[in-house]
Amino acid sequence: MAFPRLYSLCIFASLFLSLLRHSVSGSGSIGINYGRIADDLPSPAKVVQLLKSQGITKVKLYDTDSTVLDALSGSGISTTVALPNEQLSAAAASQSFTDRWVQSNIVPYKSIIETVAVGNEVFVDPANTTPYLVPAMKNVYASLAKYGVAPSVKVSSPIGFSAMQTSYPPSSGSFKPELIPVIKPMLSFLEQTGSFLMLNAYPFYAYEANTDKISLDYAVFGDNQGVVDPNNxxxxxxxxxxxxxxxxxxxxxxxxxxxxVVISESGWPSKGNRNAAAYNGKKAAVNAAAYDGETGPASAVNAAAYNGNLVRRVLTGGGTPLRPDEPLSVYLFSLFNENQKSGPISERNYGLFYPNEQKVYDVPLTLAALGNRGSKAQVPPTWCVANGDVGPERLQVALDYACGQGAADCGPIQPGSTCYNPNTLVAHASYAFNSYYQKNARGPGTCYFGGAGYVVTQPPRFGSCEFPTGY
Known part of the structure; x- marks a missing residue:
C-alpha cells in the first residue's frame, strides 16, 4: 500500500520529536485504563473529575466514544483511544474507511489524543483478525498523516504476554514462531514511525498458575533475594x-x-472465585467460609501491594535491568470494577474504584502521594494449607514428610496439644504444611507438596488453632 507524500515528512518529524522527548525524559509515568463494560458507572464528566482528583494525567480507552472524549476535552488528560478488533478488516481493506474514522474520531480531539491503539491483543482474537493488523495500522497512520496529526499521534497495538514462546530466563525471550510473519513487519512500521510496542503484562496470571515455583514477594515487588539470569x-x-x-x-x-515498550495494561484483581485455585488445577477444599470469596492470589491486600509497589517502581525506580535508562510507562488496569465482563469473578474486580467512586483499596498514584506514605508498601502475609481433593493417601505422605524430613513444628497437632482439634487429616496437614512454608521463608515450591498444598491470603480457620506467619 502506498502512503501519501506527507508520509516521509511525518516520519522525520515523528522521529525528531521522539528523540527530543527521549533526551529530556525523566521518571516514568502512570496512566489508567478506563473500561466501560458495566451498567453502573458514573457519567464521563464525573469520571474526569475523579481522574483529576487523583492526579491522573494519562488515560487509555477501548473505543472512541464521543461522550467520553467530549468530557476529556480541555481536561489536560492525555488520551489513548482504540480502533476495536471488529473494525480491523474494514480498516485494512480501505484507506477511505480510516480517513472517515480519523476525521470523525481523532481530528476533533487532536489536542488530547496521543496514541491510537489499533486492536487489542489481536493475536488471540477468536475472529482471527491477525492478518489485518499491520495493514490496518498503516492505513490509520496514512490517514493521520493526511489530516496533519501524525506527528503528534502515535499508532501502536497492544499485544498480550501470551505472544511469547519463551520468557525464562528473560534474556532468552522469544515470540511464538507462527507470529513472527506479523510481528516483524509491525516492528518495522513502529520503527519507521517513531512509535513503541504496547504490552499487556500481568504477573498475576503467571503467579496464579505457578504458586509452587514463584513466590508472592517476587510477584508483587516484595523483598526477595531475586532471580539471576544465567545468560547475562x-x-x-x-x-x-x-x-x-x-x-x-x-x-x-x-x-x-x-x-x-509501553505497558498498556497491568494490574491485580481484588477478588476472585472462592475456588479460584480450580482454574489452574488446584481446587480448594479447605473451610471455604474462611476465605470470604478471596481464596487464592486474587485479594484486596495482594492487589494493593502489587499496584502500590508498581506505582512506586515506575515513578521512582528507573528502567528494567536490561534497559535501566529507559523510564517505564504503565497504564494500570483498571479504573473501575466492571460488572458486565465475562469469565471468572476476578475479571470483574480489577478496578481501583467501585462504581460509586469509593476506593476498593488505597493506592497512591502520584509522586506527591507516595511521598506522604513513607516506606515501601508491605507484602501481606500468606499461609499454606492442604488440598483435601488429592485424597488421604497423598495427604498422609506429605504430612509425614513435613513433620519428618521437612522438620516442621508438628508438636501443636499432637494429642492434647493446642491444634489437635479438629482431629482431621486436612486440619493437621494444613498446620504442618504451613509450618514448613513459614520456616522456609515462603520460598517458591515450599507450599507445593506434590500438589497437596497451596497458598491462601486469609488466615486458615480450624477450630481455635492459630496458624503462625513469618511476620
Whole structure:
C-alpha cells in the first residue's frame, strides 16, 4: 500500500520529536485504563473529575466514544483511544474507511489524543483478525498523516504476554514462531514511525498458575533475594521486570534496534472465585467460609501491594535491568470494577474504584502521594494449607514428610496439644504444611507438596488453632 507524500515528512518529524522527548525524559509515568463494560458507572464528566482528583494525567480507552472524549476535552488528560478488533478488516481493506474514522474520531480531539491503539491483543482474537493488523495500522497512520496529526499521534497495538514462546530466563525471550510473519513487519512500521510496542503484562496470571515455583514477594515487588539470569548475570527482583525484559529480548531477536515498550495494561484483581485455585488445577477444599470469596492470589491486600509497589517502581525506580535508562510507562488496569465482563469473578474486580467512586483499596498514584506514605508498601502475609481433593493417601505422605524430613513444628497437632482439634487429616496437614512454608521463608515450591498444598491470603480457620506467619 502506498502512503501519501506527507508520509516521509511525518516520519522525520515523528522521529525528531521522539528523540527530543527521549533526551529530556525523566521518571516514568502512570496512566489508567478506563473500561466501560458495566451498567453502573458514573457519567464521563464525573469520571474526569475523579481522574483529576487523583492526579491522573494519562488515560487509555477501548473505543472512541464521543461522550467520553467530549468530557476529556480541555481536561489536560492525555488520551489513548482504540480502533476495536471488529473494525480491523474494514480498516485494512480501505484507506477511505480510516480517513472517515480519523476525521470523525481523532481530528476533533487532536489536542488530547496521543496514541491510537489499533486492536487489542489481536493475536488471540477468536475472529482471527491477525492478518489485518499491520495493514490496518498503516492505513490509520496514512490517514493521520493526511489530516496533519501524525506527528503528534502515535499508532501502536497492544499485544498480550501470551505472544511469547519463551520468557525464562528473560534474556532468552522469544515470540511464538507462527507470529513472527506479523510481528516483524509491525516492528518495522513502529520503527519507521517513531512509535513503541504496547504490552499487556500481568504477573498475576503467571503467579496464579505457578504458586509452587514463584513466590508472592517476587510477584508483587516484595523483598526477595531475586532471580539471576544465567545468560547475562542480571538480577531480577520482580516478575514484572522479568516479563518486560523477556519481551525486549524477543524484540531484539526479531529486529535489533532501540524499541520502546509501553505497558498498556497491568494490574491485580481484588477478588476472585472462592475456588479460584480450580482454574489452574488446584481446587480448594479447605473451610471455604474462611476465605470470604478471596481464596487464592486474587485479594484486596495482594492487589494493593502489587499496584502500590508498581506505582512506586515506575515513578521512582528507573528502567528494567536490561534497559535501566529507559523510564517505564504503565497504564494500570483498571479504573473501575466492571460488572458486565465475562469469565471468572476476578475479571470483574480489577478496578481501583467501585462504581460509586469509593476506593476498593488505597493506592497512591502520584509522586506527591507516595511521598506522604513513607516506606515501601508491605507484602501481606500468606499461609499454606492442604488440598483435601488429592485424597488421604497423598495427604498422609506429605504430612509425614513435613513433620519428618521437612522438620516442621508438628508438636501443636499432637494429642492434647493446642491444634489437635479438629482431629482431621486436612486440619493437621494444613498446620504442618504451613509450618514448613513459614520456616522456609515462603520460598517458591515450599507450599507445593506434590500438589497437596497451596497458598491462601486469609488466615486458615480450624477450630481455635492459630496458624503462625513469618511476620
Amino acid at each position: 548475570g542480571l538480577v531480577y527482583k520482580s516478575l514484572f521486570d522479568a516479563q518486560v525484559d523477556a519481551v525486549y529480548a524477543a524484540i531484539n531477536a526479531v529486529k535489533p534496534g532501540h524499541f520502546r
